[in-house]
Amino acid sequence: MGANLHIRKWGSSLAVRIPKAIAEQWGVSEGSAIEMASQGDRVVMRRRPYDLADMLSRVTAENLHPEQDTGEAQGSEQW
Secondary structure, three states: OOOOOOEEEEEOEEEEOOOOOHHHHHOOOOOOEEEEEEEEOOOEEEOOOHHHHHHOOOOOOOOOOOOOOOOOOOOOOOO
């Protein structure tokens, strides 16, 4: 799927809107993390893969949620 787009001013940067159909196909929405790279006369964007080590490195005592009690073990669960 392709689209002819125009570059627009966004603050001191430039922006290109991603059409809804492409965003849905790509599985992205507002706030999604992406990577952008220049390859000659092309700009390539892709969803940024999650990095568990990076995500865990940003956990602090201030943003760590408390343990949740889910009740007694059921079936073959062992705690």
